Amino acid sequence: MSGYSVCVYCASSDGVAQENITLAEELGSAIAARGWTLVSGGGKRSMMGAVARAAREGGARTVGVIPRSMVERxxxxxxxxxxxxxxxxxxxxxxxxxxxxxFITLPGGLGTLEELFETWSARVLDLHTKPVVLLxxxxxxxxxxxxLKTLVDGGFARPGALDRLTVTRDVTAALDACKG
Structure with missing residues (x-):
């Protein structure tokens, strides 16, 4: 795979608010505008589908990764x-x-949280040095x-753990944080 690639974690379930679909579309378009590749969970529904469609419409390459059981559904x-x-x-x-x-995480549910926490934990443990961004x-x-702050305050997480997660409120800042 050539160029820079960003993995986006987000909701794949139906019924999320339209503003979240719009956010996913905005992020997909912005990834394309930067000439980056989108890596996603390979689903066509909800926010996951929206980010991929918008990225492709903007000319980005998309890589989807999906378990066989979800393909069959x-x-x-x-x-x-x-x-x-x-x-x-x-x-x-x-x-x-x-x-x-x-990695960028958008709003999502249990699956999205599980992906965020695994990627972020690996970053905290220095198993990788890739940016982990929460939009x-x-x-x-x-x-x-x-x-999470109470975990640090209570001694359950190192103080530097929160520094390994960049929290942003807009798409441009999230993408800028990906290139550190």
Whole structure:
């Protein structure tokens, strides 16, 4: 894969608010405008589909990584420039990590949080040096960020752990943080 690539974690479930779909589209368009490649979870629904469609419409290359069980449910984004199919979710995350130079997390649910925490934990443990960015324009993660500070205050996380996560409120700042 040539050029710079950013992996985006976000909701893939239906029913999210339109402003989150719009945010995903804005991010996909901005990734394309920078000439970057988008790496995503390979789904065509909700925010995940929106970010990939917008990136492709802007001329970006898209790489989707999806477990076989989700392909069989017809959730796969077959329009991806490259669609990698794995046997498990663990393999999926490994391939997404391997194809990405940076990570951006948009609003999402349990799966999105799991991806964020795994990538961020690996960064805190110096298992990689890739930027980990949380794009939270509307305060979706405010409660979580407060709770994370209490982990540091209580000695459950090192003080520098929060420094390994860049929190932004707009797309431009998030993309700028990806290039550190």
């Amino acid at each position: 017809e959730w796969a984004d077959h329009d991806s420039d490259e669609l990698l199919i794995t046997d498990t979710m663990r393999e999926r995350k490994g391939l997404m990590d391997a194809h990405a130079d940076a 939270d324009p509307d305060g979706h993660y405010t409660g979580m960020l407060h709770w």
